Amino acid sequence: MEKKIAHFTIDNKECTATTGVSIINAARENGIFIPTLCHYEGVKPAGSCRVCTVKVNKRHLTACTTPVAEGMEIEVDTAELNDLRSSVIELLFTEGNHYCPACEKSGNCELQALAYRFGIMAPRFPYQFNERDVDASHPKIYHDHNRCILCKRCIRIIKDEKDLPAGSQGRSIFAFNQRAKKVKIKLDDRLGKELSDELAQKAMDICPVGSILVKETGFKTPIGQRKFDKEAISLDNSINLKAMKEAHHE
Amino acid sequence: MSKPVIATTSLAGCFGCHMSFLDIDERILDLIELVEFNKSPIDDIKSFTKDCDIGLIEGGCCNTENIHILKEFRKKCKILVSFGECAIMGGLPAMRNDIPVKECLAEAYLSGPSTVNEEGILPNDEELPIILDKVYPCHEIVKMDYHLPGCPPRADLIWEVLHALILDVDIDLPYELIKYD
Amino acid sequence: MTTQEIHGILDKYKHDKTRLMDILYDIQHKTNYIPMDKVDIIADELNMSSADVEQTISFYHFYSTKPRGKYSICLNNSVVANMKGREFVAQAFKDELGCEFGEVKDDIGLFETSCIGMSDQEPAALINGKVFTNLTTYRVRELIRDMRLGMKVDDMFANTFGDSMNSSPLIKSCVRNSLKRTGPILGQEYIPGKTLKKQVALMSPQDVINELKKSHLRGRGGAGFPTGIKWEFARKAKGEKKYVFCNADEGEPGTFKDRVILTEKPGMVFEGMVIAAYAIGASEGILYLRYEYRYLRKYLVDVLDKMRKNNSLGKNPGGIKDFEFDIRIQLGAGAYVCGEESALIESAEGKRGEPRNRPPFPVEKGYLGFPTVVNNVETLIAAVRIIQNGGEWYQKLGTKESTGTKILSVSGDCLFPGIYELEWGFTVRTLLEMVGARNTQAVQVGGPSGALIGPEQFDRNVCYSDLATGGSMIVIDNRRDLLKDVVLNFMEFFIEESCGSCVPCRNIPTLLKQKLEKILEGKATNKDFDDINNWAKMMPINRCGLGHTAANPIITSLKNFRHLYRERLKKDIEFESGFCLDDAIRESCEFVDRIPNI
Structure with a gap:
């Protein structure tokens, strides 16, 4: 079966990837790093740490569990999202004893x-x-x-x-x-x-x-x-x- | 114009942060040109003799004396800096924090494998500081203005930050300087 | 329990690990706990690890690997229970037993549990899964006496059973239905199987879906997704098999409508499932019944049997050719989050009730990976009426965007708590008049996950576009300390009921509760208010509805009752850590026998 290519943007940058791959991998293919803790390539994503949260058409979604689709406008490196990610990391530091x-x-x-x-x-x-x-x-x-x-x-x-x-x-x-x-x-x-x-x-x-x-x-x-x-x-x-x-x- | 005044102290810490401070090496000569030291183990001034500009706190609070000193520093210093992991999160002394203090005291004075205390004497002289239920990070007692992580904070980090605070300039800290160990 | 008996249970469920919930239920029910050595047997027989079996057991409130006592008392700790004197009942239990909650004494276990769906007759408790309502301190002493005498739980009821079917031999429960006002859905006569045989049999599946779409019926569980569209998605989804679920896991504190519907009109709920199955092409149905409503199970099983005999279930229900459909009942085991449809599916598959990541949606990949429609109890009976009377008829009821009626569970500080069926679009004020509420300080609309509103908003309309609700309406009068008695309790509820998967949901509610406690101690400053608002912004990044709404008690009360927070604010102070030196030294002074000198 021929793979369909999706065109989408990450932080306004034009990107392409195979339709259906996770946003986290689609970003990687386009040289963009989305931080994550729970995701591990090759196993079913858990979406439990929420560190890879991105915004797609204004909605918060986890990049490890959401497949990329044609026309998506994805926000990754914004002040709001980085603050949310940092908050998650900080929560983990205060929840456990590190x-x-x-x-x-x-x-x-x-x-x-x-x-x-x-x-x-x-x-x-x-x-x-x-x-x-x-x-x-x-x-x-x-x-x-x-x-x-x-x-x-x-x-x-x-x-x-x-x-x-x-x-x-x-x-x-x-x-x-x-x-x-x-x-x-x-x-x-x-x-x-x-x-x-x-x-x-x-x-x-x-x-x-x-x-x-x-x-x-x-x-x-x-x-x-x-x-x-x-x-x-x-x-x-x-x-x-x-x-x-x-x-x-x- | 008078020089900015610095005070430092070590609460529930190991003095490692102060040792790292000394690791700024010959830059300490530059520092002395720029600032004056008040209450600090470095010059052995035991009590505040004036209001200070910058206070560096090593260690968290594990007893009543720590709380007292920290609050005194807050009163006397314009800017208060948590200096090292213990001040920021309690550090290794805080490893007792998920154990009730009674169990800790029992282990230390009564039932520990290396304890010899046949009369079961417990430290309760009123001159002694009282142990707190847990080790508190400094910012959970008083307002702390800055935090310098590290165990100890790297000498370069201490230098860069002090320098910036003294001269009141913004800094961009290099990645290698911010470490938690 | 012998090893042989365990094997018997495993055989009964054909060694199918997706039936783990039933296997565990049978064991727990028989021995009041699931011993670890038996966990190993289950694990080996199902080709799982013991840790994996324990993963399911430890998730649910009503399963335990430690003995829970010959009698296990679970006293509801909801806000409404507290309003009705739970504190005294709880104390009576503790005094009579001589133990604290969470302990087992003399083979009697005393535990707390989240809302058990009896808000119209609190305080209430489950004893070995049987419901005891309207508890009093006197009644507690009687019950403990009976337990000490070794009486069977079934014999511990007072002579009077509840109204309607509650007193039938199959239920025999003291629960009362409290039907205060019925409307077109609950009130009209229901003739079992008639809609299916006389109407659905003449329609194509698409006709059924079209009728639903015409009605603009939206899911009644709270999310409000259009039912017709959901069915259409499931119809179009490809799958060897399809499933219809009825979600009877109503756990939102203050709701009890599904309990009453299942008691009053169970056949109609099941008929709704048959219609849904026909519309989407499903062959199997599951009613997921919350553990707290276990007392209805025998009765519901009997209804299903009758439907099979009456040709409403099984082969060719309603005489429809090429259509086969049957329903089984899946019991839950105590977890609010299982009310979320994908968590409910996970649970029905024998796993922890953790909500799934979406996509895929259940209509594409649901139960065991097959397309699955999950509908609320109330949605399904509305669907039957829609087929019966037409989508046109239904969409004339209510308002333009919120068609039809809503079945409300009203509880709290009012004279007439109970079930009220009203057309969407009524004001809160109208409802308060209807239920005999006086000196009302606030109404919790939609339970803890909804909003806490005050008198200045009582003229708002209850409907999807204004004040949406899954049905829970808790009335709070001006005797209550809103923050302490209501908001704090709701936060504790969410802390207890999080599945623990998403980082913010596992942590933020606890941190917000700590802030609220600081506020109640009078130690909060403006900075704490800012923290609350900023930290709550993390909640939308959680995976499911519980995670999205778990901060709502604080957020909505801070918005609508700001004055209550402000009056407790520590003024003219920039920083207050909340640290209390006296508290911090108490324990160590006690231990070393020292009088604090600070």
């Missing part, structure tokens, strides 16, 4: 990187100091809920595919638990114990923050040489670039 100086992911963390990009000196919201626990009971994974931003990447990506009947989907190794303010990610007790080195490493890699870590690693890269020490997060260095390459490869 002690960056003591975090193994510091310098490679996408939440922190976006905060740097938006130049956040201190969040506008009061710190909540919510009670969060640390789960170190699993042999390979150190799971720190203080740092979790509930983006659901781990839920969507890390699946157990052993001994499954044909045609069924992989079991979720990570899952949401509870609702509202109490919501947290739970690592399955049984599957967590059997987790392969490969999957454990993948879980750590796709986690945008330092919530999922492989035990006995960390602080490997010296300060000054970490991913976001010198360069702001952009099209060229976000996790999604790697994910994109992998997805295309498949």
Whole structure:
């Protein structure tokens, strides 16, 4: 089937992309970076962080879940939208307990990187100091809920595919638990114990923050040489670039 | 015209931010040309002797003494700056914030694995500052005018910001200077 | 519960993981909780992880992996319940049991729950899923005594059951219908199956849709999407199968109309579903019934059975060739957000009730990925009347943009709470006169997600273009502290009922509530007002209707009752952190046994 090309604008710049691809990818194809935390190329978008919120014909929509269509007028880099994005990042910093100086992911963390990009000196919201626990009971994974931003990447990506009947989907190794303010990610007790080195490493890699870590690693890269020490997060260095390459490869 | 006056203090902090301040190295000579120091660990002036222009606060508030000093700084200083992660969000001392203070005290003085306190003596002398229920970021106690993140804030950041505040000019801070660790 | 029994339940639902809600319900219902070792069995049998099964369990208020007690009491904590003396009833429960809410004592669990749809007869509670209304402190003592004696919940009712069908052997409930005023939809006689057999059978599906379009009927759940157009989309959508859902998950505090409709005219609701199915080409229907209305289930199942016998369901309903349609009832398990249509579909698929991202819309990809129409209970009975009397007839009722009637649930400070069916376009003042409201300070139009309005707006018209409502009308008189008694409670409601997926919805209502508390303590400054207004601007970026409206209690009251906020404002002060030193040192002084000297 021939792919239909959509013509649309982003911040008044004329763009084209294949009809039906997400706005976030359509923007990327046109060299425009839309920040995101929960989106991971190649898996079903969750639309849960709302960082990629853009305005399409005056309506707020998430760029990861909305397919691009002919004639769309998309706003991305406006003062209003950047302030909204910054607010979301600030909310995450006050909702969780993010002690960056003591975090193994510091310098490679996408939440922190976006905060740097938006130049956040201190969040506008009061710190909540919510009670969060640390789960170190699993042999390979150190799971720190203080740092979790509930983006659901781990839920969507890390699946157990052993001994499954044909045609069924992989079991979720990570899952949401509870609702509202109490919501947290739970690592399955049984599957967590059997987790392969490969999957454990993948879980750590796709986690945008330092919530999922492989035990006995960390602080490997010296300060000054970490991913976001010198360069702001952009099209060229976000996790999604790697994910994109992998997805295309498949 | 008299020089602008600077005061600094370390509340629930580790003095790391002050060490970073000293890391501006020889620029400290330029700074002394530009400003006068009042209450500060740097010159060891213990109490305010006059109103100040700029106050740098390291550390959050974990006890009544911190609150007292912070409020005094707010009264005496025209501009108050949260200086480092602890002042901004409580920092590592705030890692106790999701644990009830009673449990923290019990762990520290009664039941901790390395605690030897057979008589169960607890720190309750009235001369001691009283521990707060949690560690408070400075801006949740008084109005703070600026925030300099970092653990510690980079010396260059401190220099750039002080310089701008003293000369009352706008600055565009380079990306590398704003870090939370 | 034995492992064998678990397997029995799993077999009953053919090991289908999309029926997880039913599997969990059967277990919870039998043992009052779902033990973790049983979760593992369910997970293994359904090829899921235990964490995934627990993901569903922990989402819903009425499922639990911890014991809830042989008797589990869930006392409603809505605004209206508070107005009617809930505080005393709650205290009586705590005193009699010697425990706090959230605890289980002597095998009796005491819990709070959001509005259970009994606002016309509060205070009310669910005990093991059975509804007990008009509770008094005396009645509480009787109930606890009966529980201590080990009495069956069914035997704990007083001798008098409610009116109408509520006293039928299939319901046996003390709920009353409180029908105060009926109109063309509720009032006219309804002859089961007649519209289907005599009229729909002679029409093409497109004729049905055209009639609906002619009527300008709009969805009665609150969003107001034109029903005819929705059906047309679903008709045109491609899919091997199509579904019709009836949304009976009315959770908006203050609403109870669907409860009354389902008690008074259940056959008409189902007939509406059959008509919708015929119009869009659906073969299966699901009535999603909120857990709180579980007491109606047997009765509704019986109605469905009768319809099958009367040739209104099953093969060729109404004698229509090439048409097959049946309906099953899906019980919810306590989650307001499931009233949102895509969350409702997720829930019916056995998952957490999290609203979906759109597109695709349910009419394109809904239940199990098939085109699905979700209609409100009230919409469906209106559809039956429209076919019966014609779209022309219907669109003459009400106003130009808001045709037809609205069935209102009126509660709060008025003499005659209950159900009122009125043509759209009436003023709030007219309604207040009708319901016997006096000294009215405010009306919450459309429940917490709607707007709080004051007397200067009582002449506004209730209709889609002015004051829209899903039907909840809570009357508040001048004895109440609007901010403390009403707005604060509504904020707590939204905080509790967020699914927790979108960042702003999970956080902003809590922060706004903290601001409101600061205002109530008299510690707020102008800066706090600015913060409220600025922070609430994040709500439109949430995914669903709950997220969009969760700040409305504060936003609309700040707009319409600014004076109440202003009079609590701390004046002539630029900054007030709200920090209280006495509170901050209390705990540590207590622990080290020290008299504060500050």
